[in-house]
Amino acid sequence: MKKEQQLDLYYQMVLIRRLEERGAELYQAGKIGGFMHLYIGQEAVSTGLIAAREDRDRVITAYRDHGVALNCGISANEVMAELLGKATGMSKGKGGSMHMADTSRNMWGGHAIVGGHLPIASGFAIGDQYAGNDNITICMFGDGATNIGYFHEALNISKIWNLRVLWVCENNQYGMGTAVDRASAVTEIRQKAEGYGMKNGQVDGMDVTKVYEAAVEAMKFVRESSQPYLLEIDTYRFRGHSMGDPERYRKAEEVKKWQENDPIGIFNKQLLDKKIATKKALDEIEARVEEEVAKAVEFAEASPEPAMEELFTDIYAD
Amino acid sequence: MAKITMREAISQALMEEMDRDPKVFIMGEEVGVWGGTYAVTKGFYDKYGAARVKDTPIAENAIIGGAIGAAMVGQRPIAELMTINFGFSAMDYIVNQASKLHYMFGGQFTLPMVIRAVGGGGRQLGATHSQTPDAIFAHFPGLKVVSPGTPEDAKGLLKSAIRSNDPILFIEHATMYQVRGEVPEGEYTIPIGKSKVQRAGKDVTIVTYCKGLELSMKAAEELSKEGIEVEVVDLRTLRPLDMEPVIESFKKTNRAVVVEEGWKSYGVGSEIASRIYEEAFDYVDAPIIRVAQKEVPLPYNRTLEQAALPQVADITAAVKEVLK
Numbered sequence: 021m022k023k024e025q026q027l028d029l030y031y032q033m034v035l036i037r038r039l040e041e042r043g044a045e046l047y048q049a050g051k052i053g054g055f056m057h058l059y060i061g062q063e064a065v066s067t068g069l070i071a072a073r074e075d076r077d078r079v080i081t082a083y084r085d086h087g088v089a090l091n092c093g094i095s096a097n098e099v100m101a102e103l104l105g106k107a108t109g110m111s112k113g114k115g116g117s118m119h120m121a122d123t124s125r126n127m128w129g130g131h132a133i134v135g136g137h138l139p140i141a142s143g144f145a146i147g148d149q150y151a152g153n154d155n156i157t158i159c160m161f162g163d164g165a166t167n168i169g170y171f172h173e174a175l176n177i178s179k180i181w182n183l184r185v186l187w188v189c190e191n192n193q194y195g196m197g198t199a200v201d202r203a204s205a206v207t208e209i210r211q212k213a214e215g216y217g218m219k220n221g222q223v224d225g226m227d228v229t230k231v232y233e234a235a236v237e238a239m240k241f242v243r244e245s246s247q248p249y250l251l252e253i254d255t256y257r258f259r260g261h262s263m264g265d266p267e268r269y270r271k272a273e274e275v276k277k278w279q280e281n282d283p284i285g286i287f288n289k290q291l292l293d294k295k296i297a298t299k300k301a302l303d304e305i306e307a308r309v310e311e312e313v314a315k316a317v318e319f320a321e322a323s324p325e326p327a328m329e330e331l332f333t334d335i336y337a338d
Numbered sequence: 339m340a341k342i343t344m345r346e347a348i349s350q351a352l353m354e355e356m357d358r359d360p361k362v363f364i365m366g367e368e369v370g371v372w373g374g375t376y377a378v379t380k381g382f383y384d385k386y387g388a389a390r391v392k393d394t395p396i397a398e399n400a401i402i403g404g405a406i407g408a409a410m411v412g413q414r415p416i417a418e419l420m421t422i423n424f425g426f427s428a429m430d431y432i433v434n435q436a437s438k439l440h441y442m443f444g445g446q447f448t449l450p451m452v453i454r455a456v457g458g459g460g461r462q463l464g465a466t467h468s469q470t471p472d473a474i475f476a477h478f479p480g481l482k483v484v485s486p487g488t489p490e491d492a493k494g495l496l497k498s499a500i501r502s503n504d505p506i507l508f509i510e511h512a513t514m515y516q517v518r519g520e521v522p523e524g525e526y527t528i529p530i531g532k533s534k535v536q537r538a539g540k541d542v543t544i545v546t547y548c549k550g551l552e553l554s555m556k557a558a559e560e561l562s563k564e565g566i567e568v569e570v571v572d573l574r575t576l577r578p579l580d581m582e583p584v585i586e587s588f589k590k591t592n593r594a595v596v597v598e599e600g601w602k603s604y605g606v607g608s609e610i611a612s613r614i615y616e617e618a619f620d621y622v623d624a625p626i627i628r629v630a631q632k633e634v635p636l637p638y639n640r641t642l643e644q645a646a647l648p649q650v651a652d653i654t655a656a657v658k659e660v661l662k
């Protein structure tokens with residue numbers, strides 16, 4: 021990775037973190053409603069992953085989607101506006117936190133039914149294969165999603181039909197309050213790909229550089245061989261499953277231990293140690309992000325509510 | 339009489355039945371260590387242990403299919419759907435298997451199982467997480483569908499459901515767990531398949547259930563101040579449907595409004611209205627009005643979502659309209 025790109029990744033990770041911290045405050049203040057799942061702690065995963073894609077590659081994920089949206093190039097303004105349910109959000113305030121999409125940026129959404137988007141991801145690849153292009157579909161999902169039938173149906177069909185899907189399991193150790201070993205027959209999720217004769221790999225999701233390198237390699241394989249690949253990325257969410265999670269299922273020491281492995285802290289140190297950036301340069305990025313997030317909040321708060329007629333638009337296309 | 343919340347009522351019913359019958363166990367997502375997403379089974383895991391309070395993987399088919407199998411071989415499982423929306427992921431097991439196996443195999447075995455499911459909108463959860471699809475499930479013979487509107491009914495009906503030998507879908511409303519109401523002291527059950535007059539009146543009959551009951555009781559109160567006395571009939575069970583109290587009330591008032599949270603088309607209101615027309619046509623003084631959700635997937639934005647959901651004002655307006 022070139023220096024500029026590394027600094028850009030750092031910027032993206034800090035942007036996700038700060039935007040969500042503000043989001044959490046706005047949620048507490050009652051300005052954001054519904055379910056909001058924070059990505060804090062997992063920033064290196066989608067940042068490293070999406071940095072490795074071509075613009076024509078499609079991205080689809082679950083409801084923990086703010087980071088993915090930002091990484092795909094959706095503006096902080098639009099993300100914040102959607103969180104506040106405003107007309108200027110990318111889903112016009114109809115989708116909210118869990119449903120961020122901007123198909124012009126090949127971000128095909130946050131999806132709230134666990135595992136439900138996996139067969140749809142296969143479908144993207146079916147469509148692209150039918151069209152005769154070599155686009156890749158990058159489909160992200162949680163560890164918990166690998167225990168539902170959708171996952172298995174989608175993986176199987178992607179293998180027998182030689183679909184260009186990069187399956188990405190974000191193993192953050194829990195599906196809500198259920199630890200992986202209480203819900204999954206194998207704790208290394210990548211092993212599930214073996215059952216489908218699918219190539220797979222595993223990478224440390226707290227190190228954005230490693231994620232990026234693994235993603236580049238996996239995408240090269242998918243594109244060139246026209247075969248699916250499952251990449252397991254090990255990570256941890258620093259916050260509750262969603263806002264208001266009492267977190268009775270994990271110990272504070274465990275959370276603390278992982279927090280010492282902060283992906284932003286790790287990358288910050290790497291950039292300094294390798295003399296890729298000075299402290300001043302990184303501080304400037306922080307300051308730029310602070311300003312961008314503040315502006316996004318201002319933009320979202322000043323934005324209009326969707327008009328009442330919007331209730332009845334977009335139900336049908338014809 | 340003790341005044342308790344809907345959450346406490348459901349929780350008590352589960353606990354009393356688990357204490358009474360060792361065949362009863364619970365399985366579902368986050369029912370154990372977490373204590374239930376809506377805190378209904380808080381403390382159960384410590385009290386009954388992992389064998390009777392089973393945290394499942396996120397696998398709705400394995401949950402409902404598993405409950406069916408366990409019930410067929412003689413246990414009394416209570417399967418929990420974290421929300422009824424995830425029931426669509428297990429639709430085949432609910433409507434194509436649970437509802438048919440007893441009949442199709444000539445009654446050789448029974449399916450003494452309850453599916454507890456949380457439904458309803460109003461929490462800004464977006465289109466896939468906010469539905470009130472009760473009518474869809476009530477469409478299928480072989481499945482019983484219960485959806486209470488008061489803590490008293492919730493407790494008594496759930497206890498009956500657990501003791502019943504039929505598969506029963508028990509639908510709770512996500513915004514009603516804090517609703518308080520009087521509950522009889524000590525042991526009681528309420529029979530499934532019996533509608534109930536929750537408020538007596540002479541001018542208009544409101545037929546409703548679950549969240550609709552909460553809204554209708556408020557509407558009735560407001561209307562009463564204006565001298566309009568509404569009789570509120572609570573269905574409590576959608577299948578089997580008990581029309582007797584509805585028809586009896588209608589013969590007295592000759593006017594009806596049906597209130598439900600789900601969509602109007604092909605909904606509970608459609609069923610009730612046609613049953614009234616069929617069974618009491620000579621008593622009809624005005625077209626029956628259905629108050630229901632606007633025909634849109636529910637949006638996230640709070641103002642739009644509330645505009646799509648039936649409100650107390652929609653009910654009072656409908657009552658005045660049928661009185662014209």
Ligand SMILES: Cc1ncc(C[n+]2csc(CCOP(=O)(O)OP(=O)(O)O)c2C)c(N)n1
Nearest residue numbers: 084132133134162163164165194195196424
């Ligand atoms: C079919 C279905 N069942 C249950 C849920 C409720 N639910 C939402 S998120 C979640 C946990 C998912 O865990 P995981 O896949 O590991 O993703 P994470 O939240 O850890 O990112 C559950 C059970 C749902 N949305 N869809």
Ligand SMILES: [Mg+2]
Nearest residue numbers: 162163194195
């Ligand atoms: Mg997880």
